[in-house]
Amino acid sequence: MxxxxxxxxxxxxxxxxxxxxxxxxxxxxxxxxxxxxxxxxxxxxxxxxxxxxxxxxxxxxxxxxxxxxxxxxxxxxxxxxxxxxxxxxxxxxxxxxxxxxxxxxxxxxxxxxxxxxxxxxxxxxxxxxxxxxxxxxxxxxxxxxxxxxxxxxxxxxxxxxxxxxxxxxxxxxxxxxxxxxxxxxxxxxxxxxxxxxxxxxxxxxxxxxxxxxxxxxxxxxxxxxxxADYEPMRFTENKAAFLHARALDSLAAWDKFKYSVILVPGSGPSDPSVALSPVGMLRCRLGALRYFDGLAPFLVVSGGRVHPFKTKYSEAFEMKRYLMEVLHVPEEAIVLEPHARHTTTNLRNTVRLLFHYGMPIGKPCLITTTRSQSLSIGSHAFVERCRRELGYLPYRLGERLSDTDLEFFPSLNSLQIDHDEPLDP
Known part of the structure; x- marks a missing residue:
């Protein structure tokens, strides 16, 4: 803290x-x-x-x-x-x-x-x-x-x-x-x-x-x-990105981009001594490609201290470090979302940050991840999982661009507190 x-x-x-x-x-x-x-x-x-x-x-x-x-x-x-x-x-x-x-x-x-x-x-x-x-x-x-x-x-x-x-x-x-x-x-x-x-x-x-x-x-x-990790994030790990988002204070500035953010979900390692999993690295690289293509002004890296049990490593924090140090993405373009423990909350928590950071909530977003996860997110089973675990859908799906890229539109229902998930309510 x-x-x-x-x-x-x-x-x-x-x-x-x-x-x-x-x-x-x-x-x-x-x-x-x-x-x-x-x-x-x-x-x-x-x-x-x-x-x-x-x-x-x-x-x-x-x-x-x-x-x-x-x-x-x-x-x-x-x-x-x-x-x-x-x-x-x-x-x-x-x-x-x-x-x-x-x-x-x-x-x-x-x-x-x-x-x-x-x-x-x-x-x-x-x-x-x-x-x-x-x-x-x-x-x-x-x-x-x-x-x-x-x-x-x-x-x-x-x-x-x-x-x-x-x-x-x-x-x-x-x-x-x-x-x-x-x-x-x-x-x-x-x-x-x-x-x-x-x-x-x-x-x-x-x-x-x-x-x-x-x-x-x-x-x-x-x-x-x-x-409580990294909170309040707009004063800590997300300060640069928060200020950058506030600088894009007109719709014209946002209209230069097809998407408001590119969401890159984390993937926890199985070894407690490993900070960032191989799959996490690959997802970072996919997201960086889309960022450098100019599709969005921000990457959101999402994932908490999840795998393995009681790990000390935050997926999102390690992904942010990898994006900056290895892939040379500027810090002001990276939004840290370090609380999600499931794919459902990767999406939900991203919508929360979009809203609270003053990003356009009606603009489409892109979720870029490895093929198996991307196909899972686009499935009917994932829709049912969201309804079962959250009680609502935190998104509306848009167009599938490739096996690794899927559009989604945010839902403000994502602001609802989840009373039976105390580690990421």
Whole structure:
């Protein structure tokens, strides 16, 4: 994590809320300023909960007796657990998850407390909608949008505890599983230590705070901070490209190019000592050929710390270095996308960066990769995979130019948070 992030206080979140960064018309805004605080992992996974911590919203929640009671139950459980649970991990985690009844209770209270002109209304109008984080539900009445965001994030929090504390298999067990042997005696000791630390750290007395901090500690001890890699990227690894994109501030400048970007997906090596796989190199070379042909002003290299399990190497970072050092592509032409863990999210995350960096969202893009992956992306099976794993298509396919080159058009549905993929939500 960069020094910028370590030095950025949570007060920036509250300042942004007080300024009311929004526009009158509904829908996501490219000009919406992303909010950063001391825990990027929290903000990227639990954006609505993070916004509820703001002074205007939290005052409303803290004044509600039912929500205060729920907080007390969760907080009291931590105190009892460190005295009574011993090495029984389920004893620690069970009550820290939200039951369906508890989720419904909170949903009902939020519905009652929401008013268009109070802190909750301001949160939805000025942040949830323009951020696009719950774009799939933008057609709902605003109070219902807040409720939906809560319900998804509550289930996402439960998912973190199920996978990274209880050892349940995640969507992709080979790359995203828990880092510990849950049957070992030492793991029972760790469960006590996480609960005790969470108890000592305290919280904001909001109904979700004990469970949220407990889940974040489990992600931390598992070494699963991939969601925060290089963030905020427009100030770190993508600064040159971000400024270059802003310099192309007219449609006429973009009209010189057939495509806005050339997406080059990564390919992780099987050997943990290898930084960039042979397939990754070949994909970089294919992308560089298209860039030097003048098809687009930017290459997007996409891929996180994925293969093999808990690798220290970021596919996108190593591809960027290879493009610059070996293929002599200028840094200002390379957009780093270091979070995707699957081909589906190579596309989704690229669309997110296009939007947030002010690139034309209606212009076609090119995905250039090795033949087998390109043909897979163009298949009906890939469409079904996107719908199954994401709940929507992050793109619309265009023309196939060759076995290695395929056009696609971005979909803003890609802005939606994925609540059951905490390493790349």
């Amino acid at each position: 960069s020094q910028f992030l370590k030095a950025t206080p949570i007060c920036l979140l509250f300042l942004a809320l007080s300024l009311g960064l929004s526009a009158q018309k509904p829908g996501p805004l490219a000009t919406y300023e992303p909010i950063y605080g001391p825990s990027v992992v929290q903000l990227k996974n639990f954006y609505a909960l993070s916004l509820l911590e703001s002074p205007d919203a939290s005052r409303i929640l803290l004044a509600d007796p039912a929500l205060r009671s729920l907080y007390q139950q969760k907080n009291d459980h931590l105190s009892r657990a460190v005295k009574e649970c011993g090495s029984d991990v389920g004893c620690y985690t069970g009550t820290m998850k939200f039951t369906e009844d508890e989720i419904k209770l909170v949903s009902g209270r939020l519905s009652q407390l929401y008013k268009a002109d109070n802190g909750l209304g301001k949160l939805v109008k000025d942040h949830l909608i323009p951020s696009g984080t719950y774009i799939l539900y933008d057609s709902l009445p605003l109070g219902e949008l807040l409720v939906k965001a809560w319900e998804l994030e509550a289930r996402g929090l439960n998912h973190v505890l199920e996978v990274y504390a209880e050892g349940m298999k995640p969507n992709y067990p080979a790359i995203d599983s828990i880092a510990f042997n849950t049957k070992s005696r030492s793991f029972g000791t760790l469960a006590y230590d996480v609960a005790e630390l969470t108890r000592q750290e305290g919280n904001t007395s909001l109904f979700f705070s004990p469970s949220l901090q407990y889940a974040l500690r489990w992600l931390e001890v598992n070494g699963r901070d991939e969601a």
